[in-house]
Amino acid sequence: MSKCHDSSSEKGHEGRRWRWTSWKPDCPSSTWVQFQDSCYIFLQEAIKVESIEDVRNQCTDHGADMISIHNEEENAFILDTLKKQWKGPDDILLGMFFDTDDSSFKWFDKSNMTFDKWTDQEDGEDLVDTCAFLHTKTGEWKKGNCEVSSVEGTLCKAAIPYEKKYLSDNHILISALVIASTVILTVLGAIIWFLYKRNLDAGFTTVFSTATQSPYNDDCVLVVAEENEYAVQFD
Structure with missing residues (x-):
């Protein structure tokens, strides 16, 4: 059953054709990609890390934050761009953390958690020190231990400034x-x-x-x- 679900997910995403632009004046530079109201960059350098904050610093150094995803279209866009342009790894670390105060996942960029794509996992699992990963083959999210020694690339996202978002040239x-x-x-x-x-x-x-x-x-x-x-x- 799981295999059937994965196959249909891949087929569905394969059928989509996204119009992405490698660079527009709204984004910081030509290494960014714009989609809807945000700009994205994939830092392909593999780095050694001690915590998720080390990964996040890669993004904040570029004036952005770790990736947050808010709808199915954005999720599919990221998969498509990772495959065609960024050539990313099988799993991408998402910019979220588990808040033990209210036992819920939250985005680092403080945006609302309005969408999720979790795989079916057992209830009652220990979520302390749990991070989230985007599986780039299926588009599903999965939970994993935050104690990773290295990451093969970091996906960052930055909102388009107000004056560029709402005011045309x-x-x-x-x-x-x-x-x-x-x-x-x-x-x-x-x-x-x-x-x-x-x-x-x-x-x-x-x-x-x-x-x-x-x-x-x-x-x-x-x-x-x-x-x-x-x-x-x-x-």
Whole structure:
């Protein structure tokens, strides 16, 4: 029965054809692969480890975390990419741990455990120091001891940043143009207001000076005085 299940799983995954892109601007570099809202990288170097934290450090050094899987499509995508591009081993260590506080498995990246692909295993097994592995031939998950001496490659995952996830290049360009236009209009408005105030103040000063100016200059006053004196003499 188990053999039948494995065969159908392989056949089902073989029938899928995923469109993966070796690199897109949303991911850090050309060594990453994008799928949905995340970027993935398989570090093929075999390393010696003392704990799962040593494996996790391989991912955090690249700004990512160990792989978490949240639906059947993502699980199948990983299998397909491991087979066609990454050429990974038979078993990949998943980024989860067993939390003894509430007796449940949790992802290291703190995302919700919304999906699982566990194989049928006996109930009541001791889960302390238990890690999870993805079997790359069937796509099923299995539990195993965390005390491994080495791993043949590490699968890491990083979420696409918000601004790249929700804002396309066109939206970013439009936003930049709107901001630039606003700044230009603000500067022009300030210049126009300054020129208006300067002309207004200059006009007011001219009117004030004209209003306070005497209607006669000194020469006119002198002539009038002489004429008055001459008129008195004749009288």
